[in-house]
Amino acid sequence: MGSPIRxxxxxxxxxxxxxxxxxxxxxxAAPGPRLWGDDPRSPxxxxxxxxxxxxxxxVTVHRDLFGTGRLVSAAELSLGPAACRPSRLDPALNTVTxxxxxxxxxxxxxxxxxxxxxxxxxxxxxxxxxxxxxVRSNPAVIPIECHYPRRDNVSSGSIxxxxxxxxxxxxxxxxxxxxxxxxxxxxSSERDLSAFRLGDVLNLQAEVGAHxxxxxxxxVDSCVASxxxxxxxxxHYAIIDFNGCLVDGRSDxxxxxxxxxxxxxxxxxxxxxxxxxxxxxxxxxYITCHLKVTPAEQSPDALNKACSFSKARNT
Numbered sequence: 380m381g382s383p384i385r386x387x388x389x390x391x392x393x394x395x396x397x398x399x400x401x402x403x404x405x406x407x408a409a410p411g412p413r414l415w416g417d418d419p420r421s422p423x424x425x426x427x428x429x430x431x432x433x434x435x436x437x438v439t440v441h442r443d444l445f446g447t448g449r450l451v452s453a454a455e456l457s458l459g460p461a462a463c464r465p466s467r468l469d470p471a472l473n474t475v476t477x478x479x480x481x482x483x484x485x486x487x488x489x490x491x492x493x494x495x496x497x498x499x500x501x502x503x504x505x506x507x508x509x510x511x512x513x514v515r516s517n518p519a520v521i522p523i524e525c526h527y528p529r530r531d532n533v534s535s536g537s538i539x540x541x542x543x544x545x546x547x548x549x550x551x552x553x554x555x556x557x558x559x560x561x562x563x564x565x566x567s568s569e570r571d572l573s574a575f576r577l578g579d580v581l582n583l584q585a586e587v588g589a590h591x592x593x594x595x596x597x598x599v600d601s602c603v604a605s606x607x608x609x610x611x612x613x614x615h616y617a618i619i620d621f622n623g624c625l626v627d628g629r630s631d632x633x634x635x636x637x638x639x640x641x642x643x644x645x646x647x648x649x650x651x652x653x654x655x656x657x658x659x660x661x662x663x664x665y666i667t668c669h670l671k672v673t674p675a676e677q678s679p680d681a682l683n684k685a686c687s688f689s690k691a692r693n694t
Contacts, residue, residue: 387573387608387665427501431525438477438501438523449516455506458523459484459499461613477501481525482609495527555595556588557670566638566648575653580634585647585670594675596644598623598683602668606656610667614656618666619649622681627651628688636687644675647685 426444430437438458442450450473453465458477463484467476479486479499486499501521561570562582575581587597602619605612618627618635627635638648655664673683688694 387663427521427523429523429525431497431527435478435480435483436497436499436523436525438479440475440477440501442473442475444503444519445516451503452506455504457502457504459486461485462502480611482611485607485612488608490529493529495529497525497527499523555672558586558588559668559670560584560586562648566642577653577655579653581651581653583649583651583666585649585668587645587670587672594644595672596675596677596679596683597647597670597672598679598685599647599649600669600671602666604654605665605667606659606661606663608665608667612665614659616654616656618651619668623684624686625649625651625688628690637685645672649685 426441426446428439430439440456442452444451453468453475456465456475456477457463458465458479461484463477463479465475466478468474469476481488481497484499486497489496489498499522501523503519503521505516505518560583561573562568562584563570564582566582566584570582585597585599587595599619600622601610601617603610603615603617605615616627618625620626625635625637627633633652635651636649638650641647655662671683677683679685
């Protein structure tokens with residue numbers, strides 16, 4: 380069957396990852412006026428400027444990266460392990476700008492008691508000159524960090540959300556607690572191990588706790604498997620899509636489906652057959668799911684459903 384596959388479940392954020400060691404201090408966003416001098420040709424006080432926005436980071440690099448007067452080219456700069464290329468070049472200011480989503484370009488996230496820290500790397504890889512036998516500069520790697528304060532922590536490990544999303548606060552202002560757990564074979568308790576072999580069946584249980592809140596019905600809007608944290612990581616594979624359709628059940632030889640009937644309206648169970656990504660030897664797979672709720676008396680509809688694929692009806 381091969382080596383075991385390990386799974387990491389997440390609702391909003393994935394597990395922390397440490398950045399590669401570097402002698403540079405991380406470049407962080409800081410308030411204040413722009414750092415370039417009045418003369419764009421003069422070396423700036425800080426060659427790298429970072430803006431940490433709500434859903435993306437913007438990194439602006441002065442082409443006089445080392446303050447020597449030699450301007451690096453945009454083609455020699457890249458962002459993150461995915462080597463994302465610049466999105467804008469300003470010849471007047473001699474600057475190169477990268478704009479990337481917080482989970483794009485191979486960035487990682489670290490969760491601390493007070494912050495979410497997104498990290499990536501700005502890489503300088505000098506191209507060979509006219510004489511490839513000699514070099515005039517060395518490669519460089521500059522760590523980039525964006526720090527975001529955490530709010531309303533309801534985390535209990537990697538399988539619970541690390542903060543309450545805006546749409547989880549209903550009119551009564553009561554906090555909802557979402558969870559996503561790997562269960563044992565009879566669904567009686569959480570599974571102790573997260574390792575599986577090909578041919579095994581994964582039992583996943585999504586649940587919402589609302590205490591004294593009005594009755595709620597839970598749905599799994601989407602689930603994506605990937606080899607890195609975050610649903611946008613490549614490669615990725617959609618397990619649940621289209622607002623609650625378990626599309627993994629369409630694959631040949633699979634029995635993936637939602638479990639019916641529900642034990643309660645605020646609990647939803649589904650099973651998927653174990654898999655790994657073709658052509659990749661890594662055994663750790665991240666599963667990121669988006670959960671949502673509606674009032675229990677509201678009937679399921681096109682945007683709020685839990686549907687399994689029927690091979691008999693091909694629908």
